[in-house]
Amino acid sequence: KDSICVKVIESRAGSKILSGFIPQRNATVVERAIAEGAIVVGKNSQDEFGFGSYNVNVGVGFEVPKNPFDEKRACGGSSGGSAGFASLTKFSHASFGESTGGSIVCPASFCGVVGFTPTYGQFSRYGLIDYGNSLDKIGPITKTVEDSAIVLESASGVDPNDSTSVHSKKENFSSFVGEKPNGKTLGVVKEFCEKGRLESGVEKIFFDKLSALEKEGFKIKEVSLALNEKFAIPTYYLMSTPEASTNLARFCGMRYGLQKDFSGNFNEYFSQIRSEGFGLEVKRRLMLGTFARMSGFRDAYYLRALKVRSKLLKEFKAAFKKVDFLVHPTMPFVAPTFSEIKNFSPLQHYYADLFICPANLGGFPHVSVNAGFSNGLPVGFMFTSDHFGESELIRAGSLLEELK
Numbered sequence: 147k148d149s150i151c152v153k154v155i156e157s158r159a160g161s162k163i164l165s166g167f168i169p170q171r172n173a174t175v176v177e178r179a180i181a182e183g184a185i186v187v188g189k190n191s192q193d194e195f196g197f198g199s200y201n202v203n204v205g206v207g208f209e210v211p212k213n214p215f216d217e218k219r220a221c222g223g224s225s226g227g228s229a230g231f232a233s234l235t236k237f238s239h240a241s242f243g244e245s246t247g248g249s250i251v252c253p254a255s256f257c258g259v260v261g262f263t264p265t266y267g268q269f270s271r272y273g274l275i276d277y278g279n280s281l282d283k284i285g286p287i288t289k290t291v292e293d294s295a296i297v298l299e300s301a302s303g304v305d306p307n308d309s310t311s312v313h314s315k316k317e318n319f320s321s322f323v324g325e326k327p328n329g330k331t332l333g334v335v336k337e338f339c340e341k342g343r344l345e346s347g348v349e350k351i352f353f354d355k356l357s358a359l360e361k362e363g364f365k366i367k368e369v370s371l372a373l374n375e376k377f378a379i380p381t382y383y384l385m386s387t388p389e390a391s392t393n394l395a396r397f398c399g400m401r402y403g404l405q406k407d408f409s410g411n412f413n414e415y416f417s418q419i420r421s422e423g424f425g426l427e428v429k430r431r432l433m434l435g436t437f438a439r440m441s442g443f444r445d446a447y448y449l450r451a452l453k454v455r456s457k458l459l460k461e462f463k464a465a466f467k468k469v470d471f472l473v474h475p476t477m478p479f480v481a482p483t484f485s486e487i488k489n490f491s492p493l494q495h496y497y498a499d500l501f502i503c504p505a506n507l508g509g510f511p512h513v514s515v516n517a518g519f520s521n522g523l524p525v526g527f528m529f530t531s532d533h534f535g536e537s538e539l540i541r542a543g544s545l546l547e548e549l550k
């Protein structure tokens with residue numbers, strides 16, 4: 147993903163404002179992959195700074211990637227280019243995506259590949275052009291669960307350059323590929339899988355795979371995420387946009403990227419550069435985020451959102467007392483066409499992430515694996531586990547993969 151810095155390659159997080167920015171260092175995940183013999187082949191398109199679900203909110207002058215299964219449809223976002231490319235390549239390839247509210251699994255589902263979002267802190271964020279620091283997670287997008295497991299092995303672990311990276315136990319993740327579940331329980335999220343909620347093709351594929359998993363020895367239970375269903379999206383936007391607005395304040399045409407001849411006073415220059423360098427969706431989010439953290443509003447919005455987040459997290463923790471995984475289709479529909487997307491309101495855009503945002507808000511690891519095709523378009527099946535349940539996700543995900 148363009149937001150992950152690679153030494154000597156222009157890294158712009160999909161934004162014109164970072165034109166010409168060439169990092170002097172590799173992101174830790176890139177450095178670790180190279181140390182294991184990886185070869186960097188390039189960077190992929192994304193929604194500008196990660197703001198979107200369809201990779202159509204690209205920066206000024208960038209092109210929108212097309213879905214490998216149907217050119218009239220989106221790749222999903224915001225790591226759309228990473229998923230599209232992982233799906234198209236004929237050689238062994240892993241992309242690094244980044245997810246704040248669902249940007250790894252959404253495009254993975256739409257492009258028929260595996261998207262793996264690790265626990266928050268499992269991968270270092272050093273060298274990531276941040277969207278919202280308390281939510282951002284880097285993770286692999288690959289063709290198979292095994293490839294994701296290999297990336298997890300190389301990239302995981304504490305990094306002195308990122309104080310939020312965690313001392314997790316060093317695991318041999320790829321050894322879990324193809325292992326049997328041993329009586330684990332899948333929790334079908336009631337609110338997301340209710341009749342009428344899902345596109346019919348998606349519903350059929352999801353429930354078919356669920357019964358196949360049951361035959362493989364999984365127990366099935368229904369669980370509720372009622373609070374998350376209601377509050378995750380508003381909470382997410384009240385947390386992520388204030389964090390984005392502070393992060394993006396540094397792009398003022400003086401330190402990084404786009405620069406012009408200085409004219410007028412600083413405020414005039416700052417405003418000229420940002421008007422030209424940022425796309426429309428970025429401007430919308432900066433206004434929302436700046437408002438929500440302004441003095442006088444901070445307690446009412448940002449800080450309240452943080453409190454609601456802890457309640458949402460508790461709902462997940464209670465669910466994980468009853469089941470080992472939460473499962474549902476990654477997205478309720480297949481990749482939409484560009485003309486459908488044009489008619490979506492901003493709120494419809496934001497609510498596209500309803501199923502995938504909750505796990506992201508709580509920093510829970512999750513994986514989307516292709517479960518089949520509805521009219522030739524890929525459908526993703528998502529498993530979420532409790533914090534640091536990556537190895538269990540590899541077990542379950544690789545089993546689903548074999549059921550094809």
Ligand code: GLN
Pocket residue numbers: 195196197198199223224244245246247248249250277386499
């Ligand atoms: N679609 C969400 C947003 O626009 C999530 C993006 C992401 O995870 N980077 O904020």
